[in-house]
Amino acid sequence: MHSNLWIEERYKDFYGMRYKVENVLYSKKTEFQTVDVVETKGHGKMLLNDGLVMVTERDEIAYHDMIAHVPLFVHPNPKNVLVIGGGDGGTAREVLRHSSVEKCTMVEIDGAVCEACMEFIPQTAEVLKGHPKLDLIIGDGVKFVQEFQATNEKFDVIIIDSTDPIGPAAPLFGPEFYTNVNKCLADNGIVVSQGESPWFEAEIQKSMLGVLNDIFKNIFIYNFSNLTYPGGLWSFTFATKGDIHPINDFRKEAVAASGLEFSYYNEGLHQAAFYLPTFMKKNLEGLIQNP
Amino acid sequence: MHSNLWIEERYKDFYGMRYKVENVLYSKKTEFQTVDVVETKGHGKMLLNDGLVMVTERDEIAYHDMIAHVPLFVHPNPKNVLVIGGGDGGTAREVLRHSSVEKCTMVEIDGAVCEACMEFIPQTAEVLKGHPKLDLIIGDGVKFVQEFQATNEKFDVIIIDSTDPIGPAAPLFGPEFYTNVNKCLADNGIVVSQGESPWFEAEIQKSMLGVLNDIFKNIFIYNFSNLTYPGGLWSFTFATKGDIHPINDFRKEAVAASGLEFSYYNEGLHQAAFYLPTFMKKNLEGLIQNP
Incomplete structure (x- = not known):
């Protein structure tokens, strides 16, 4: 010590x-x-x-619950899920708790993140040591979605669990990447992305949502709160290929029926997360379809 | 500089x-x-x-919007409001925007807080320099509610805008104080109090809600998020003398009808604030009537 x-x-x-x-x-x-x-x-x-x-370890559950369970309880039958980033394993861990999921592909650019977490943070990374439904690829997510569209496979839910738009994650915020993500998505697919701080990064949020609006059909943003991101309040974007709606199509009964226990997520919070502070609604006017 | x-x-x-x-x-x-x-x-x-x-100045509006407008848009006709603490003036400022309010009594123990804010933070404290409906008392809130019950006057809404339960605010978290608060409250009255951090101060929240449960009829807790309290996420308790309900009796239409503009508060957020993360619901089980 x-x-x-x-x-x-x-x-x-x-x-x-x-x-x-x-x-x-x-x-x-x-x-x-x-x-x-x-x-x-x-x-x-x-x-x-x-x-x-x-x-x-203290608060990761808030982030991982909200990035994974919101889209997975909205999509009617998520079988094939892609996670870009998320090297700590927490997002894959939560995705793989859903019994409908047959395969979770995870593409992390930096193998050292997985390595470090598998050794020192098994709370999130245990799953990376081996899970029958997990396909862990150490590689570039940008290249992955570029190449993947040539296959016949499509993803029901794609989760972009990235760092901030600086360093290795910068291309994950651009239009080329999301155009390819869209091509990898099934018709009623959902893309959820780490969406930055509403208090501190309003301009990044606007630019991200602008990119999503050019490519996807319906765009929403939702919030959660943790202890360790500047300002506490943080966002995820929610973009759809078809007309699926994060509140109207929320499979509310499936939450209890799943038998899963959550430390942060629940039915009420799922819906509440889409109701935004006024300053945020105003800032993002015309870019989101939140209630 | x-x-x-x-x-x-x-x-x-x-x-x-x-x-x-x-x-x-x-x-x-x-x-x-x-x-x-x-x-x-x-x-x-x-x-x-x-x-x-x-x-x-950057984020005070989140706190002051949520401590004031939630009870004032639930009470059917708030005319007489008491604020204990709140020396910066922000809570009184928001209370006094409601046209139904005929009188706002504010009792702050430390005149220096008002003095400092009037000179340097007029954004919150301008109202303290003089408002026809404001009765600003520099005095002990504990003594105030003890003595006030001898009068015939009652308050529709009482707001406890206190610091943490250490130093001068400690008695504002105890049963004697709340017993007297209850006696100062009209039959359909509401008491809202600063309710600490759900992530960091779960034990204080439990003890506070225990005190409220012994004295008031229905107890709720709701959350907001700012930039400067540890962890970002923060709570207010909502206790009632009668059966008034913070969501079912919420005067939703009154928000738009008021013509008021809010930077943080809005109708959707009012209701969303009562839906809690699972860890918080579990910790406070039996102590709250949140949905």
């Missing part, structure tokens, strides 16, 4: 979030980024990519 | 939130606490009591 070691995530030049660190468990400079795992005093084990907090 | 000045709020011994400070505007050790106002680079002017962030 270190006596007075802290790690700080800086947001721009005016805000910092600091966590007391008990132990530094992993640190590697990869081809794509710096990957760190530390053990914190208050938030359990923590993964950082380029110094930004990605996942902590 | 200072070259490298930061202010940090520490949560326990494991988490810190740091803000870049441009100028220190006010600092006073009062009988009750230390009161500081600083100008930050990213969050505008900021009020701190005993080093804890109370209000910033």
